[in-house]
Amino acid sequence: MSHLLRHPRVDSQLEAAVTRDEHGVETISTVDVEPTLRNAVWEARNRSHLLGLKASSPQQTGVVGTMRSAVINGLSVADITGNAHTVERTPEMAQQLRVDSVMFTFVLAGESFHFNGTSPVLVKQGEVAIYDSDTPFLLGFSEGMHAIVASVPRYHLADIGMQDAFRNLKVMQHNGNGVDSESTRHLLNVLTDAFEAPVGVNPHEFGETFVEATLQALRRLSGQAKDSTKDYFTEAMALIQRHLVDPDLSVDGIARALNLSQRHLSRIFSSHGTTVAQAILQVRLENALTLLTTPEGLHLTAAQVGQRSGFGSPSHFSRVFRNQFGMSPTEARREQQLG
Template identity: 35%
Template sequence: MPGRPAAFSRISTRSVAPADRVDLWEDYNRRALVGLTCSPYSEDGLLATQTNTGLGSLRLAGIAGNEHVIERSPRTCRAAPKDSVFATLLVSGRAVFFHGGDCFTLGAGDLVLYDTRRSYLLGFPTAMRQLLVDMPREVFAERCLPGGVPAPLVFGRGAPDEAPLLRCLETVLAGRFGRPGTGDAAAERTVLELVRSLAVLRGDGGRGGGEPGTRLLLAKEHIDRHLADPRLGPEHVANALGISTRQLGRDFRRAGPSPSRYILERRLERARQDLADPASARLTVADIAHRWGFAGQPHFTRVFRDRFGRTPGEIRPAVMGPGRADSAVVRQSSRDTL
């Protein structure tokens, strides 16, 4: 059995000659993730990168590559045993997952949940990128599904109940590779709760998002997708989640600001990003305020100053194009004093 993998590691097959890439990839995966065999299907050979990091009791992998197939055959399962459940989220590209007599086609945003003790094949006919969660089987049984995963489960962004959970999971996982080792306990809990919610969806008639932590994640995901809608408010969010506004308020109070305050903070932050972005120089402050759901510029200017200690005009880049910078600042200064 391989020793415990490093807390953070990264590999690229471009670091070796084309003839050595498959051996490098298989050896690295055997040590860092799982025993497998790999077959490239590109004239360029195997061009792939992998980043691995720990998250409490979990391991995460971010993998990108060109056309290839990986297989964990019965022989490999015996030679390199692995007692985990994998959740593999395809971020981009297409894939085919073969397990026993079943064959599933995956598209961007789909996730497959499977037991690594059983053989499988995963083929990528296009360039691909995926995020993978490696959950020790005892952790998965305790925190997600007591019975484990007897057969693979496939979840898709085309399913209304599953799509928000998948988007949340992708956001959480993608964020871990930029800051490994920070906030591990909370992030581990979030990942397991999202995986559990997805798995439970198949067994309880679609009530997989019933845990308070999951509801909060879904509420925030809904808010971020509807910030531009001026009608967005606690009632709008509660209706989307199928809960009462009182329950929504309780879920938010466990973590910090109220739903209304959270919506305002997110709108202000997105507006601040646009104001500071030279690419938005052609937009007026009123345009940006409207873009992020503010009904009027005076109200936007007031709450913006309260939040950031500066007016929207003071956030804008000093140079926004020939003849525009000074006049824009003057116009905004006069507006901010209204």
Template identity: 35%
Template sequence: MTQPASLISRVSTAHLDPADRVAAWEEYNRRALVGLKCSPYAEQGLLATQTNVRFGALRMADIAGNEHVIERTSAACRALPKDSVFASLVLSGEAVFYHGRGCLTLGAGELVVYDTRRSYLFGFAAPMRQLLVDIPRELFAEVPSPARFSADRSALRALRTLLESVAARPEAVADGADETALDLLRALTTGGAPPLFAAKDYIDRHLGDHELTPARVAAAVGMSARHLGRLFAAEGDTPGRYVLRRRLARARRDLADPATRHRTIADIAHRWGFASHAHFTRVFRAEYGHPPTDLR
């Protein structure tokens, strides 16, 4: 079974006056992807293309260009907030990725996963192409620091094949391709990841389980419930509060989605692990300052 990926938008700077290309590129990205600043380094100015598609819960940008640097500054993070995790796969060229804790270098076939709420700089010293997956934060575990993954990882090879097929034939994307992509990204990011990251990932994949408890999470990732509690406490949190926030975020997304208008608030609450409609309404209002009915 297939469900076509929907084309969101497409842009090219080739037809623009060289003096206008950077401003046009920055404005397009602000609207379609993320707020950033761009600096070209080729004599002919910025020559770049971008195609944005949606498949399932994910968006993907297919970006190609000549030598340039893009930067998401701290000021841009504040003025143009973006609450996503980005997974950027370099298909050709080489890149450097600067962030608050250091610098990563990437070659063709390598991937970097990072948080759009934090500043970064992405530089390309030669013609490049990348596939960038835009993941809503509520679908993925927290990314405490940008992480690079090498091209020889089997999960990354499978992810590359999937993303290239979405880019090449968006009209024939397999049903569930977004979940497959998320599963592959989770396999990459949790393989050898810190225990807290693995615990959060397990929670995020089992939010609809009404039997989800700290003890169950701890057992799934190979630690005691007490140790799990200490890991969350180091962030000023608890496993229970984390589960509640993530469940509320998923429910809120469904409530705001026109595709789920046929489902009742009680159905959506139950889907995301809330046994009581009254309890769901109470904690939703406490978290967001308004009742869930405001989204209907």
């Protein structure tokens, strides 16, 4: 278990090797780290910004590399260059340092091999390996390697009902032509936006936008392309219309019907300037106004209009109707008839 422990000299060397730019992106270089501590420093940086790994190099110099990294709303992206080295996610680490994310290793230069207990898989320049963070694996990189590595938490994928996606190792191209290559390259472009957060922009707002763009890119990559903000909003509003009189109509029910998390559904409605509860109330009030002021509802009492619009009690219906339209349901009907 020695590689799971921290050491004061490693922490000191790591702190001295890290710089930060105006975008909030941190960079570490092991060039000036003591050669005997380079592997340990590299491991420490991976553990804090990607996931726990054991690092080694066939060269006596140890891992000589540079890692530029950004962590946004739990989603980690690293731009890595270096000499020939390996990183291993041991069974012990997979058990004790759980991350529960989907990993993406985009090979931009050199080659990499991926071994997860079966047969080694070669990942060439222009390809990306997609794999589970908590399945033990060994990654090896050739001399002069350059890769973009990302860790996408499954709780973000759960927001769009894709928490079980990308469980098995898969290699795809991000260079070349074709739908798969284009969608994979699009994901790479979205992920590298993590390094260009606009200066002065609210970090929370940038984080929400970045995660949303990443999730849309992942849905596109999985073959389930959808504008998750626009289409899901439309589907949710249609569902509200269909279940208007259901007293149990709620954020939870709508989220489950669309296979989304409540958090993601709320984020979608927020992007349209409203909340789920406000949207439900607005649709119910508009339906009530229509019944009160058109021939189809003339035979109904005000209480019946409220009931058919999903309001549980006449008093509640009357109160929220007046708050919205400045008059009672009965006054709205009378004004329409007089007009």
